[in-house]
Amino acid sequence: MSILMVNDSADFNTLKELLGVTDGNLASHAKALESENYIMIQKQFIGKKPNTSYSATKEGRKAFTDHIDALEKLIQKR
């Protein structure tokens, strides 16, 4: 979600490289986020190669911002 907050979209390989996870790991986490409607998955073909790109939804952004706010409050409360 962090990555998708500051980029309009990111493709599968970029996410995989930045997060350092396996294909299956990334795919299952993405599915989970999509079922919560936090991200949007777009599958298309670039020429002959399949390309999957992910972007954050409005709900996803809100949930992420809430999460950050909560974390900050917890740190400030100490």
Added chain:
Amino acid sequence: MEEKDYLKDISEIKNLMNRSSQFISLSGLSGILAGVYALIGAFIAKMLLANHESYYIILESHTFKMMLLTAFSVLAMSVATAAIMTYFKAQKQGENIWNKTSKRLMINFLIPLVTGGIFALLLLRNEIYGLIAPVTLIFYGLACVNASQNTFRDVRYLGITVIILGLISTEFSGYALEFWALGFGFCHIIYGAIMHFKYDRK
């Protein structure tokens, strides 16, 4: 103990955000060099002007062509130096110089820059000379501010400074050369130095 985890969480988030959108191999040293080239170029142009005989410089005159040549050389050398030094820095960091972020960086930088360049050339063609220096400075500054989304934040401040210089230079029509020297010369040296000491030695 709990607090450490939250802090770690936040720093990981920030880390991912930065790594996915910022190109960090930009070399500050090349900025300093670009500034130096610009100052040398401005000096050469000043000499050319001093040696020119008549009061006005016409478009076809030898002096004007030499000045144009100087400007292009400064530009070419600055770009080449920046590209080469950034390439080496990227190598040292184990990063690829050509990835999604650097592509976005290039596009964001080039759109205002090329617009400004074309606009300046059109002004030249229409003999509106007084605005050329301000226009080049302003559009270059805008290009920097736009590009700073995809690289170090300092570039944004360089951009804003150059924009302000460009706006001021509109009021001082005869001093294009001096403002160029300030904007492309001194500003690059200063910001390049800041970036160099902040980021180049890692």
